[in-house]
Protein backbone atom coordinates (compact mmCIF):
# COMPACT_ATOMS: atom_id res chain seq x y z
CA UNK A 1 0.00 0.00 0.00
CA UNK A 2 2.88 2.36 -0.65
CA UNK A 3 1.41 3.70 -3.87
CA UNK A 4 -1.50 5.97 -3.23
CA UNK A 5 -1.78 7.52 -6.66
CA UNK A 6 -5.36 7.96 -7.68
CA UNK A 7 -6.03 7.55 -11.35
CA UNK A 8 -9.05 8.98 -13.06
CA UNK A 9 -10.22 9.03 -16.65
CA UNK A 10 -10.18 12.31 -18.50
CA UNK A 11 -13.86 13.20 -18.98
CA UNK A 12 -13.13 14.39 -22.50
CA UNK A 13 -10.86 11.79 -24.08
CA UNK A 14 -11.01 9.05 -21.42
CA UNK A 15 -7.24 9.02 -21.09
CA UNK A 16 -5.82 8.02 -17.72
CA UNK A 17 -4.89 10.97 -15.52
CA UNK A 18 -2.88 10.64 -12.33
CA UNK A 19 -4.47 12.72 -9.58
CA UNK A 20 -1.52 14.75 -8.39
CA UNK A 21 0.56 17.85 -8.81
CA UNK A 22 1.83 16.53 -12.11
CA UNK A 23 -1.69 16.86 -13.49
CA UNK A 24 -2.63 20.53 -13.08
CA UNK A 25 -5.71 20.08 -15.26
CA UNK A 26 -7.10 17.08 -13.43
CA UNK A 27 -9.47 15.47 -13.84
CA UNK A 28 -8.60 16.37 -17.41
CA UNK A 29 -5.40 15.12 -19.02
CA UNK A 30 -4.54 18.47 -20.53
CA UNK A 31 -5.70 22.05 -20.82
CA UNK A 32 -7.22 21.35 -24.21
CA UNK A 33 -9.54 18.68 -22.84
CA UNK A 34 -10.55 21.00 -20.01
CA UNK A 35 -11.42 23.77 -22.43
CA UNK A 36 -13.38 21.35 -24.61
CA UNK A 37 -15.39 20.24 -21.61
CA UNK A 38 -16.03 23.83 -20.53
CA UNK A 39 -17.24 24.54 -24.04
CA UNK A 40 -19.73 21.70 -23.72
CA UNK A 41 -21.03 23.22 -20.53
CA UNK A 42 -21.39 26.60 -22.22
CA UNK A 43 -23.50 25.00 -24.92
CA UNK A 44 -25.67 23.32 -22.30
CA UNK A 45 -25.20 19.99 -24.01
CA UNK A 46 -23.49 18.47 -21.05
CA UNK A 47 -25.18 15.85 -18.93
CA UNK A 48 -23.43 13.53 -16.53
CA UNK A 49 -25.44 10.66 -15.09
CA UNK A 50 -25.10 10.88 -11.36
CA UNK A 51 -23.96 14.47 -11.36
CA UNK A 52 -24.04 16.19 -7.99
CA UNK A 53 -27.58 17.20 -7.09
CA UNK A 54 -28.26 20.80 -6.24
CA UNK A 55 -29.38 20.83 -2.59
CA UNK A 56 -32.09 23.39 -3.36
CA UNK A 57 -33.50 21.24 -6.14
CA UNK A 58 -33.50 18.26 -3.84
CA UNK A 59 -35.40 20.26 -1.21
CA UNK A 60 -38.02 21.19 -3.79
CA UNK A 61 -38.49 17.57 -4.79
CA UNK A 62 -38.85 16.57 -1.16
CA UNK A 63 -41.45 19.26 -0.53
CA UNK A 64 -43.45 18.12 -3.53
CA UNK A 65 -43.62 14.50 -2.41
CA UNK A 66 -44.65 15.67 1.06
CA UNK A 67 -47.75 17.32 -0.39
CA UNK A 68 -49.20 13.89 -1.14
CA UNK A 69 -49.91 13.44 2.56
Ligand SMILES: [Zn+2]
Nearest residue numbers: 010013029033
Ligand atom coordinates in the same frame (compact mmCIF):
# COMPACT_ATOMS: atom_id res chain seq x y z
ZN1 LIG B 1 -8.07 14.29 -22.25
